Amino acid sequence: MSAFKDNLLVGKTAFVAGGTSGINLGIAKRFAELGAKVAVLGRNPEKAANAAAEIGQGALGLTADVRDYAAIRGAMEHAAGEMGALDIVISGAAGNFLAPALGMSANAFRTVVDIDLNGTFNVFRGCYDLLARPGASLIAITAGQAVNASPLQIHACAAKAGINQVIRVLAMEWGPEVRVNGISPGPIAGTEGMSRLAPGASADGGHQERIPLKRWGRIDEVAEAAVFLCSSSASYVTGTILDCDGGSQLGDASRRDLTRGMA
Numbered sequence: 001m002s003a004f005k006d007n008l009l010v011g012k013t014a015f016v017a018g019g020t021s022g023i024n025l026g027i028a029k030r031f032a033e034l035g036a037k038v039a040v041l042g043r044n045p046e047k048a049a050n051a052a053a054e055i056g057q058g059a060l061g062l063t064a065d066v067r068d069y070a071a072i073r074g075a076m077e078h079a080a081g082e083m084g085a086l087d088i089v090i091s092g093a094a095g096n097f098l099a100p101a102l103g104m105s106a107n108a109f110r111t112v113v114d115i116d117l118n119g120t121f122n123v124f125r126g127c128y129d130l131l132a133r134p135g136a137s138l139i140a141i142t143a144g145q146a147v148n149a150s151p152l153q154i155h156a157c158a159a160k161a162g163i164n165q166v167i168r169v170l171a172m173e174w175g176p177e178v179r180v181n182g183i184s185p186g187p188i189a190g191t192e193g194m195s196r197l198a199p200g201a202s203a204d205g206g207h208q209e210r211i212p213l214k215r216w217g218r219i220d221e222v223a224e225a226a227v228f229l230c231s232s233s234a235s236y237v238t239g240t241i242l243d244c245d246g247g248s249q250l251g252d253a254s255r256r257d258l259t260r261g262m263a
């Protein structure tokens with residue numbers, strides 16, 4: 001149940017890189033429901049068109065590869081030309097697969113760092129002069145793996161750790177005109193990410209006992225966190241990473257079950 005009013009984002013424009021599926025599409029849809037004009041971007045034109053149709057409200061579905069600075073800059077210029085200065089920019093494009101470091105070529109490592117980390121730099125660097133300033137809000141989608149090491153994820157751990165520092169540095173350089181924050185989702189049900197990282201697991205069969213809130217999260221719960229960060233309710237919040245992960249980052253909560261019945 002959302003605490004936000006239906007007209008919260010009327011008059012705002014939002015650009016969501018990686019917004020053509022999964023968590024970021026959920027964020028884009030929520031922004032549009034709250035009245036924002038929305039553009040979503042991915043590489044696949046059919047996915048982009050379908051996402052824009054699903055969002056409705058005249059949403060733009062754009063294509064570019066976030067690894068290509070000129071292309072992503074062009075897409076953002078297009079969006080700002082159609083919708084006006086950008087109030088909200090989300091950098092959420094990511095690539096991932098499970099592989100041990102010794103099973104990963106230099107190109108495989110570079111590919112994920114390029115999409116996640118360099119892509120985030122490109123999106124944020126490229127949008128600055130298109131932003132509605134003061135007041136614009138940028139959000140990068142990171143992950144707990146930025147902080148906690150995870151085997152088979154050396155590429156994504158390194159990339160997301162870098163993203164956390166991009167967030168912090170830009171918050172220092174671009175305040176007070178622009179706020180820059182991150183969201184760190186935990187395991188989110190029904191996403192490409194979970195099907196890649198926990199193949200065969202499901203929202204009710206994937207180590208939920210380890211999570212303090214005892215379940216995987218939902219896309220709409222991450223969308224609510226994004227709405228908070230770009231709303232005026234977060235006007236004094238910048239440079240932070242908001243964990244939306246049921247407490248997953250705290251460690252393995254299943255150990256509390258060892259003491260069940262003892263106290």
Ligand code: HXC
Nearest residue numbers: 094095096097099103104105107108111143145156192193
């Ligand atoms: C080892 C692999 C591999 C695998 C690809 N590669 N898959 N190596 N194991 N399973 C290698 C390839 O052999 C190649 O290296 C290099 O990676 C680049 O592969 P391409 O297919 O050419 O790359 P590209 O077409 O750019 O596609 C990028 C991709 C792809 C990441 C490989 O899966 C993709 O587009 N993913 C986008 C969607 C996605 O992953 N969503 C989930 C995000 S979830 P060589 O040496 O052969 O050239 C997420 C969760 C976060 O981010 C939580 C954890 C941080």
Ligand code: NAP
Nearest residue numbers: 018020021022023042043044065066093094188191192193
């Ligand atoms: P997803 O559905 O695979 O979404 C990835 C999006 O990025 C798609 O729109 C994809 O579109 C786009 N994309 C990928 N590579 C791109 C590139 N090079 N250039 C432009 N766009 C590109 O992923 P998801 O599982 O919802 O994850 C979304 C975000 O949440 C990611 O940042 C991920 O790291 C983070 N996250 C997810 C989870 C989880 O549980 N799923 C947990 C922690 C963090 P195209 O394929 O058309 O390019």
